[in-house]
Amino acid sequence: MSSDRHHLVVTLSCPDQPGIVHAISGAVVEAQGNITESQQFSSDDTGRFFMRLQVETSLNASALEHALAPVVQAYSIDHAVSEVGRKTKTLILGSTASHCVSDLLARQRDGHLDIDVPLVMANHPDLEKTTSFYDTPFEWMAITSPEDKLSFEQRVMEVVNEHEIELVVLARYMQVMSPELCRALTGRMVNIHHSFLPGFKGAQPYRQAHERGVKLIGATAHFVTEDLDEGPIIEQNVVRVDHSQSVDELVRVGQDEESRTLSRAVEWFSEHRILLDGIRTIIFR
16 A cells, blocks of 8 residues: 555444445545455344445545545445554553453554553552553552442543543453443443353352353453443353362463453454444454
């Protein structure tokens, strides 16, 4: 790609009907764009159409949006246009466990995730050494009362607005978010739950799994909603276990799956590969 051309990603969803692909493709061509990648899906469950394009063009993101406007209006399309590789402003929330936070910061440092983390927040001081190692600012605030929780969430929204945060990641934050915060960050807040949902929701899923004698444990990355551990699922992974393993051993094994699952979800979000279809997600890998 020449230096005077832009590589853009376009995502869209709308009621399914004939002519959408033709109209979008035609608008891109008229804008002197070249489609370098294209994925689409029609949902029989919701009657909606989903599409992700990567386009090489002399236009910037704003100009391409303008070129697509007539088609967007004609087909009632929800859409977004962004530069490929642009770093997603990301706020990480943690607690005491460091494995997910460390994995995300390491991948950011090594250029394996297109994210920019201006701050890590937590309700305990335990992550200070981890964030310091990765030269990432860190704040913590104890949460021992409803008033503390409200203050913490108010600070979260201050950071979101101050840094124009696009994604909030709950990296084993282990606190139930208020309905108000869930609504304010709908589709922008991702949690890692340490079980293969919908099994073993809520607290201590590894202990629940051990008590039931399961042969597989897993991890689930999902969007956060007002209903605990019920949000649209983005990614899941499992690992085989057996009767000889203690709860502590399950925790140790499961932490690798948690980190891998969460980083994959963050990667897909930052690359604009996730679209919401009601309570489900469409993932264009």
